Amino acid sequence: MWRWLHPYAKPEVVYRLLGRWLPWVSIGAAAVLATGLVWGLAFAPADYQQGDSYRIIFVHVPTAMFSMSLYIAMAVAAFVGRVWQLKMADWALAAIAPIGIVFTFISLFTGAVWGKPMWGTWWEWDARLTSQLILFFLYIGVLALYHAFSDNRTGAKAAGILAMVGVINIPIIRYSVDWWNSLHQGATLTVFERPPMANSMLIPLLTCMLGFALLAGALVMQRMRNEILRQELRRPWVKMELQQGEQA
Amino acid sequence: MAMNPRRKQRLTWALGLIGGVAVAMSIILYALSQNIDLFYTPSEVIDGKGRDMTKPEVGQRLRIGGMVVEGSVRRNPETLEVEFRVTDTGPEVKILYTGILPDLFREGQGIVAQGVMVEPTVMEATEVLAKHDEEYMPPELAEQMKGIKHVNPNQPDAFKDKQS
Numbered sequence: 179m180w181r182w183l184h185p186y187a188k189p190e191v192v193y194r195l196l197g198r199w200l201p202w203v204s205i206g207a208a209a210v211l212a213t214g215l216v217w218g219l220a221f222a223p224a225d226y227q228q229g230d231s232y233r234i235i236f237v238h239v240p241t242a243m244f245s246m247s248l249y250i251a252m253a254v255a256a257f258v259g260r261v262w263q264l265k266m267a268d269w270a271l272a273a274i275a276p277i278g279i280v281f282t283f284i285s286l287f288t289g290a291v292w293g294k295p296m297w298g299t300w301w302e303w304d305a306r307l308t309s310q311l312i313l314f315f316l317y318i319g320v321l322a323l324y325h326a327f328s329d330n331r332t333g334a335k336a337a338g339i340l341a342m343v344g345v346i347n348i349p350i351i352r353y354s355v356d357w358w359n360s361l362h363q364g365a366t367l368t369v370f371e372r373p374p375m376a377n378s379m380l381i382p383l384l385t386c387m388l389g390f391a392l393l394a395g396a397l398v399m400q401r402m403r404n405e406i407l408r409q410e411l412r413r414p415w416v417k418m419e420l421q422q423g424e425q426a
Numbered sequence: 427m428a429m430n431p432r433r434k435q436r437l438t439w440a441l442g443l444i445g446g447v448a449v450a451m452s453i454i455l456y457a458l459s460q461n462i463d464l465f466y467t468p469s470e471v472i473d474g475k476g477r478d479m480t481k482p483e484v485g486q487r488l489r490i491g492g493m494v495v496e497g498s499v500r501r502n503p504e505t506l507e508v509e510f511r512v513t514d515t516g517p518e519v520k521i522l523y524t525g526i527l528p529d530l531f532r533e534g535q536g537i538v539a540q541g542v543m544v545e546p547t548v549m550e551a552t553e554v555l556a557k558h559d560e561e562y563m564p565p566e567l568a569e570q571m572k573g574i575k576h577v578n579p580n581q582p583d584a585f586k587d588k589q590s
Contacts, residue, residue, distance in 0.1 A: 223564035223565075224564065224565065225562050225563065225564070225565075226563055226564060226565040226567070226568030226569070227530060227558060227568070228530070228558060228562075232562060235562070257440055260436060260440050261433060261436045261437045261440055262433065263433075263436075295528075295529060296528070296529070296530055296556065296558060297528060297530075297555045297556055297557070297558075298527075298528035298553070298554065298555045298556060299553075299555055302464065302538075302555070303464075304464045305462050305464070339443070342440060342443060342444055343443065343444070343447050345444065346444070346447050346448050346451045350451075350455070357455075357459070357462075358459065358462045358463045358464070359463050359464055359465055359467065359491060360463075360464050361464055361491075361538055361555060361557060363557065363558055363559050363560045364559070364560045365560060366560040366561075366562065374559075374560055374561040374562070375560075375561065375562040375563070376562065376563040376564055376567055378564060379562050379563070379564075
């Protein structure tokens with residue numbers, strides 16, 4: 179396996195590979211996301227008790243879910259970066275963090291906008307909401323630490339430690355609504371049970387989830403390419419790559 | 427695959443860090459679990475909460491969360507005053523409130539009220555929030571399956587047959 183993986187540890191190989199995949203993932207993200215959002219926002223039926231307000235679920239649930247998935251991916255990258263000392267794992271950490279910040283922010287914002295008409299409040303210091311806010315600060319902390327040192331490897335090390343420690347927050351967010359009584363309702367989408375949601379709403383929601391997953395993938399891939407270029411700026415292959423880009 | 431000793435040391439260190447923080451965090455959360463709960467349930471108000479069964483005192487500020495008891499909503503037609511009872515598994519607490527109720531408020535709905543206990547089982551609320559569950563379905567299906575037809579609670583005739 180290591181022999182097979184070995185060529186992929188080279189920045190230029192990863193850079194080109196991501197460059198080849200990126201257009202397809204981007205097109206897929208745009209198409210699936212547009213389908214899912216139009217379907218959910220315009221064609222899915224209104225909810226029996228929340229009316230049209232529930233439609234914010236089509237943005238809220240995917241961004242909230244992937245804000246956690248991205249954090250796990252970032253923590254795994256940090257772990258690999260610490261234990262196996264792979265530069266590229268450290269760079270992946272820096273590529274994922276800003277996307278995670280944006281996803282977390284969107285989930286908090288759409289949650290507040292949804293909470294006002296339905297619950298009657300923008301914000302409540304409820305276990306789910308508070309732990310998601312902590313996730314937002316963790317992401318900001320990781321990104322800030324990464325860029326806080328003039329030596330890049332020291333920054334990656336510090337950021338990686340915070341990312342690994344912070345991963346404990348993920349199960350807390352996930353199970354906060356089961357462990358404590360809270361204003362936030364329980365999870366609609368679970369792995370083992372059929373979601374208590376009509377199919378006419380569930381299918382556009384799952385479409386939106388796939389769309390947001392592809393979007394997150396495309397953004398992370400683009401940022402990873404940028405980070406590789408930034409780190410390898412003085413290497414000959416980057417100069418060649420840039421010259422080719424100018425000619426094309 | 428043989429791991430070189432330095433790498434093994436780093437692996438132990440990283441796993442130890444994550445494990446240590448996880449243990450510390452679980453102990454903290456376990457110790458604080460009562461305080462993380464957003465609200466008291468009506469049974470906890472009446473029978474006491476936690477291992478030492480502490481009951482809220484009259485004059486204490488807290489939140490109570492429970493289901494609005496069917497047929498318990500009484501509203502003054504002249505003002506915004508409303509009273510209702512909430513329950514979870516049996517015991518009921520009466521809530522007095524003056525103000526606009528959230529759109530989702532209805533009998534049988536979960537709510538969270540914040541306010542001051544004026545009697546051992548009566549709370550004067552300053553804020554009433556509605557909870558909703560994780561079920562989503564179109565109105566026709568809900569009427570067919572559950573016999574629920576949602577009406578805005580602030581309409582004058584929302585609880586017409588039960589006005590005092």
